[in-house]
Amino acid sequence: MADSGLVVLSYITLPAVGSAEAPSGYDEHDYEKLKAFLELANEAGTNGSKLSAGYDPDNPDTWAGVTWSDSTPKRVTHINWAPMGLIGNLDVSGCTELKSLDCENNHLDSLNVSNCTALESLNCYHNRLTSLHASNCTALQSLDCYDNQLSTLDLSNCTALNLLDCQNNQLSNLDVSTCAALTSLKCSNNRLASLDVSNCTALRDLSCRYNQLTFANL
Template identity: 45%
Template sequence: MNAIIRYLTNFFSPSNPSDNQQPAGSIIADKNFKNALIRSGIIDINDKTISVERVEKVTQLNVADQDIRSLNGIEAFVNLQELDCSKNQLTTLNVNTLTALTTLACNTNKLSRLDLSSNALLEKLNCDENELTTLEVSSLAALKELRCGSNALQTLDVYNNTELVVLHCYENQLQTIEISNNAAITILWCDENQLQTLDTNNNPALIELECFHNQLTSLDLSKNTALEIINCSENQLHSLDISKNISLENLNCRDNLLSSLDTTLNKKLDSLYCDSNELIALDVSKNTALQLLTCTNNKLQTIFVSTLSQPKEEWVKDESTAYDVLK
């Protein structure tokens, strides 16, 4: 305890040898950070320093959306388990002393680097919408949720993160993403990158896949039988086999090069967006749960349905395309 007090006093207190009455504690330079701590009851309005004893008892801290530019002083919160400092103006963040941290939300800031080498207990990380060019998470073996979308990442290594359930890495500059060692993943958002291939064969738990706006020419989903949502639009797919995805409810495959699409085994399909392809025929007669359909800008002459009452008002097709009952 004495060592911590000496560290905080020396690091955060102004140098004034003659002032022997200066209380031990951490001075917060950012006024918005200080005001957030006051509102949280951690310090009082007249306090000039943070009480070390009170800080040590804090395990959760939410200072999101407070226009904070510096979190200097956060190093003192050594027992912090959950920190939300999202939607601020942070350019740096030092969490090296927060070794108990399990949840960190620092999204929507201006961070260009993030050192997590001391945060081995981290389970949830949200660093979306920053300016990160690299992100090292290989030491975070307990990580279950990683959200690092809307950055400038060119590579991302999650091989050691075998507990991952949620991975959001959309809107980066990734050319590849290796997830063969992440069998527990249920949600994968890797859209708006530069992916030319995507291998999900070792991800049998996958429920939601967002891989749109990439450069994919093929996509094998035969091992992903739990999939409920697929968005593979805006790629270069010539074919798409969803016969093994019998739990599928929402499919968006618009803006590809598909000449055929078989949905006969997808009895739970609720929404289908397949416009701007090269489809010459479409049979949705088995998709009796279908509520939304858009299939414009294809080469369709006929959409086969179970009855002429099956089409919903929300279905959208070209005027030249007709509905017909499959004989």
């Protein structure tokens, strides 16, 4: 019988790497989001080990700077990770019980807090951020993201935003059209060619020096 050249391969489906189940009592979404970031590493170690010598990636009780709710499943409510030499991309999008995030004075490259609908305060200044996504943070009142390398800042549907400081970045566009509650905007030292704050009817303090502005709609 002639050799048909047909090769039969057998495939085995393996479980996805890094998809560990959350410990009992913890919300799986929040657990996986935080663990993914804490396991990022450079020559100085993982982010988690920089926060605590007792860090155990499988035990959220050892995750320094993280506050969990008393309810079941436990949700992350507060994060204080400043300043600890943390690196990489921090994505906590969809952590809907998170109320405050302090991650300033680190080495973060990007930050995603979109759909964190309970988030009220965000401090992420003095990092290396090139992008910050904060869309649908409908409770966000204060955002300090100055002294980064931001070229993208998404504030869509941040309807409660009161204070915004995004000075000393690389923004060529800043859309605050949905930020009707804004009272203070500091956006100096960027690359803005135009600025429209006509929908910000509560605005009292505006600093927009050292840009490339040719048009401003006040």
